[in-house]
Amino acid sequence: MKLKFTPVLLLIMFVVALAVPMFLSTGRLVVAEEVANVTLELQPTCGVRPTTNVAVASTQVGPPIEQPAPLTRFRRPLTAQSSSGHTPQEYQAIANQTNYGQRFVYDINGQLNNNQPIIVLHETVTTSQNAINFFRTRHTSEDNQASYHTLITLNGDIVYIVPPDLRAFGAGNSVFVGSRGEEAVRTHPKYPASVNNFAYHVSLETPPDGMNNGSSHSGYTMAQYQSLAWLVSRTGVPNDRITTHQAVDRSGHRSDPRSFNSQLFYQLLNNYPRTQEIIIGCRVPGYQG
């Protein structure tokens, strides 16, 4: 078939030619490539015990991450899995090392951390692009260090920011209350305990009418709910360990994700088989157990 350069086609080509470099240069998003035949093993990135020295703790950064990282650093596709309908685009925009850390085996007092993973849902309250730029910026002040593991844009694209074996800084002062009682882990001598050591933080891009302190907005797109269900089903985390920033927050200042339709989310989630393609955990270097 001969391709005719109609005005419409030319316009589309022009828009695409403009949009693609803009997206790549400002977003620094890299497509996460699939790699076949990978065994499911834990990354050797665990820290043993946090330092009790404030000065040392305040200069620590997370371990370096290969960039671009293979998709398997974020999700290890199970070959037997049959894909059911919705398949989101996956990208990566890896955070600056100041904005994430190791998951620790022991807390700051030497107590063993045996928490099972939880999912914490958030919203960005800014554009995806602004959030990503913030996470990719070096923050020497600990009060500004923040990150999610994964962000879901308004059109349902998935952007991996911190791999699941590492500790994203998604919640400050926070506690998860579940069937095992109160769960939180203190990893820093200057800050209260938080859920970060065992959390996988996922954030939904806020719609344009929600970029404010209001108590609600028009809500998230169907593509976001579908991609969120697709993602969460691959963590193997049971429904009773899926929570929100608002629910775990102890600072009294967090109410995200606002206008979240839980009923729709769980309806979509329960249609997916639960797999463990996303492994929320790590192992101590040298220890193979």
Ligand SMILES: [Zn+2]
């Ligand atoms: Zn949040």
